[in-house]
Amino acid sequence: MSLRTCYGKVTDACSNERVRNEGAETRARNWARLLMPSLRWAWTVVLAGTVFAVASEGERRADPQRGREALLTRAYLPVAWSEQTYQNVWKVWGLSERPADFEERFRQRYGLHQAPYPNDGLPMGLRYTRGLLGRGITVDCLLCHGGSLFGQSIIGLGNASLDMQALFEEMFEAQGIKRATPFPFTQVRGTTEGAMMAVYLFRIRDEELRLVPPQNFALTPYLCEDAPAWWLLKKKKTMYHTGSTDARSVRSIMQFLLNPLNGPDHIKSLEPTFADVHAYICGLEPPKYPLAIDQKLAEKGRLLFEKHCARCHGTYGPNGAYPNRIIPLKEIGTDPLRAQAIPKEAKQLYARSWFGQERDSRGRPLIFQEEVGYQAPPLDGVWATAPYFHNGSVPTVYHVLNSKARPRIFTRSFRTGAEDYDTVRLGWKYQELDGAPGPDVPAIERRKVYDTSQPGRSNAGHTYGDNLSDEERFAIIEYLKTL
Ligand code: HEC
Numbered sequence: 001m002s003l004r005t006c007y008g009k010v011t012d013a014c015s016n017e018r019v020r021n022e023g024a025e026t027r028a029r030n031w032a033r034l035l036m037p038s039l040r041w042a043w044t045v046v047l048a049g050t051v052f053a054v055a056s057e058g059e060r061r062a063d064p065q066r067g068r069e070a071l072l073t074r075a076y077l078p079v080a081w082s083e084q085t086y087q088n089v090w091k092v093w094g095l096s097e098r099p100a101d102f103e104e105r106f107r108q109r110y111g112l113h114q115a116p117y118p119n120d121g122l123p124m125g126l127r128y129t130r131g132l133l134g135r136g137i138t139v140d141c142l143l144c145h146g147g148s149l150f151g152q153s154i155i156g157l158g159n160a161s162l163d164m165q166a167l168f169e170e171m172f173e174a175q176g177i178k179r180a181t182p183f184p185f186t187q188v189r190g191t192t193e194g195a196m197m198a199v200y201l202f203r204i205r206d207e208e209l210r211l212v213p214p215q216n217f218a219l220t221p222y223l224c225e226d227a228p229a230w231w232l233l234k235k236k237k238t239m240y241h242t243g244s245t246d247a248r249s250v251r252s253i254m255q256f257l258l259n260p261l262n263g264p265d266h267i268k269s270l271e272p273t274f275a276d277v278h279a280y281i282c283g284l285e286p287p288k289y290p291l292a293i294d295q296k297l298a299e300k301g302r303l304l305f306e307k308h309c310a311r312c313h314g315t316y317g318p319n320g321a322y323p324n325r326i327i328p329l330k331e332i333g334t335d336p337l338r339a340q341a342i343p344k345e346a347k348q349l350y351a352r353s354w355f356g357q358e359r360d361s362r363g364r365p366l367i368f369q370e371e372v373g374y375q376a377p378p379l380d381g382v383w384a385t386a387p388y389f390h391n392g393s394v395p396t397v398y399h400v401l402n403s404k405a406r407p408r409i410f411t412r413s414f415r416t417g418a419e420d421y422d423t424v425r426l427g428w429k430y431q432e433l434d435g436a437p438g439p440d441v442p443a444i445e446r447r448k449v450y451d452t453s454q455p456g457r458s459n460a461g462h463t464y465g466d467n468l469s470d471e472e473r474f475a476i477i478e479y480l481k482t483l
Pocket residue numbers: 140141142143144145192193194195225226227228229230232233236238239240241242253254256257277281338
């Protein structure tokens with residue numbers, strides 16, 4: 001067996017050893033740009049308020065509390081929809097009047113969760129912001145990185161319910177713009193085309209993030225990605241499903257800001273803010289399993305886990321160690337597309353760009369690494385993060401441990417209550433289907449079905465539990481509940 005540990009030298013995500021922002025120099029440039037009379041930059045004036053806020057903060061260490069505030073009280077993308085659009089979107093649901101439980105239906109239709117912080121009545125992932133034409137609504141990181149379980153919203157839990165495609169299409173339709181998104185955001189509910197979206201946005205930027213005509217990158221929008229739980233970042237040396245990036249990188253978590261209306265200087269000026277957000281993410285803890293755990297069975301499971309699983313997933317408890325292994329595709333055997341689909345030209349541009357120029361305090365690049373397979377993630381709080389694998393192709397931990405029993409085509413409620421959760425197999429209750437719905441079924445319903453025969457959606461591989469007995473699998477599952 002060939003295991004690759006690529007990153008012996010780097011320190012882990014939260015060691016605060018990353019070089020601080022370019023500080024004063026960048027800010028001086030920001031002001032110069034802002035004062036430039038050129039029309040091309042005129043719109044940056046709109047952003048002056050934000051730039052000023054950052055400029056006045058001065059040189060500083062990353063701070064998790066400030067990061068929390070930055071994440072939960074500020075918008076980083078321009079207004080997408082008017083307030084009225086939100087209030088009227090039920091009209092495109094085929095209803096004749098506004099339902100009394102509009103807010104709840106809105107959350108359920110698009111897979112959003114109540115905000116566990118003040119958010120003016122909007123669900124997690126949406127927020128009010130001000131634009132040229134007044135107050136409007138935009139999206140934020142928690143659209144994909146905020147979920148819920150048993151009626152409790154959890155910041156940092158990947159959103160396993162989201163239909164980002166429906167949200168965007170229907171909100172734009174309610175705003176009078178009836179057209180498909182320029183690029184698919186979601187092929188299957190509960191997943192997004194996260195990495196390919198970044199490539200899409202990067203197509204119109206040069207090294208310094210200036211807008212350029214679209215470059216000809218091949219797009220493969222079939223990744224169906226499950227967003228990793230944020231609380232795992234602090235253990236990692238490398239992040240993203242493929243372990244392509246040093247986990248200390250701040251700039252890489254800013255890719256989502258590449259909306260064409262965000263200018264290069266504005267994006268760069270937010271680096272200290274996102275250093276704070278990174279510090280906040282690094283402080284998050286996994287949610288505790290809320291039901292009873294059979295401790296004797298869990299102890300049996302621990303021994304089995306240490307024998308069969310720990311070499312990749314690490315050990316836990318006070319002396320636990322996480323090996324940060326990246327397992328090559330032919331060894332792990334899960335769907336290869338995510339590791340293969342990002343075009344070489346896009347990676348090269350990324351590496352040459354402002355993102356790729358990030359350095360740690362010793363001047364070493366936090367670069368985009370070769371993608372050879374998938375990182376074996378830490379399993380803290382894994383009970384809460386179904387569905388499993390980077391493409392969300394497996395509904396429960398039991399099925400991770402028994403590749404032959406995995407459902408081929410399945411659907412689920414996309415709700416997150418106690419009645420939707422399978423406490424025995426650990427994960428989502430699901431319903432297996434004989435076939436995938438045809439083109440006559442509306443797209444919003446088709447996206448509720450996970451068809452593992454489609455590109456990017458294979459549920460094969462990771463056969464490390466196949467030789468265990470069910471008794472052993474359930475012991476390991478019991479142990480995983482304690483992490
Ligand atoms: C459209 C959904 C979406 C949005 C919005 C989004 N992310 Fe993500 N995020 C993802 C997906 C999907 C991944 C996994 C990408 C991969 O590895 O290919 C990810 C990965 C990450 C990771 C790495 C986690 C790990 O352990 O490897 C961090 C950190 C992160 N995002 C932070 C952010 C921040 C901060 C924002 C807001 C600025 C944000 N994300 C916005 C979908 C999203």
